Amino acid sequence: MDLEIYDKTKTGVPDKHINLVKDILNYAGKYIKLSDNTEMSVTFVNNEDIQKINKEYRGVDRATDVISFAIEDDAEDDMPIILDEEMANEIPNNIGDIFVSIDKVSEQAEFLEHSYERELGFLVVHGFLHLNGYDHMKDEDEAIMFPLQRKILDDYGLKR
Template sequence: MEPISEQLQELMIRCIQAAAQREEVEGEVVVTLVNNERIHELNRDYRGVDRPTDVLSFAMNESGEGEMDIYIDESELADYPNMLGDIIISLPKAQEQAEEYGHSLERELGFLAVHGFLHLLGYDHGTAEEEKEMFSRQEEVLAQIGLTR
């Protein structure tokens, strides 16, 4: 898989920064672009879904069942960045979806970056109401960047 252009990298960064500003949150996010085989493995191993997907989010600030609570002295927290988590995007899936939906790869990568970011913050789209809220937030950010359909 070939690396993406600096312009595409900068675009995804701008999208995530715009979403963070809209959500009034600061923190660090790691975005990794992978192939369909790798995202398929991650989707199967972490979500129990045995197929490739377009984007996965792994939040650092959510505590799940069986996780240990670790005590950190509040005075030391300022020394550490707010790690929001990881966003994994399948570049081949993004290219495929951009063609399928009839828009640019820029639009699709921006959408997936913002979508993954909102998942890191706890947004979901399991119900119609949740989907409406999440997707309207995504569209606001993408419109602000100029990535409309």
């Protein structure tokens, strides 16, 4: 997977946390069998920046922990592009972008009494699953997404 990481925080994200995010997202990608030509980005921000994003895109004027922006590939008015299999495999499949508030990672890890790493892993896997079409708005969707999320985190080694 081609993963771009952007650090827009005031204090900077330590390399060990950036490497954790890369590792767990690559692990999650293999777990759900994403193609190798998948690409996405993760941007680390502070509460004030994620609050602005949350207000602009969701109409909620407060900081949140993670926001995912999935790329919609199939708009109704798009003309389909027909490629042979070899050409199709060469074109990257961009699934979208995740924004994570490192302030919320700290706050929630302390509140939930688990490690910063567990909370960071949880949030990026949660956002990653949203980019891949998983949701939890309905009970039947939650019954699929949450166990998958926990299995990925546990198998990776970030147990609660």
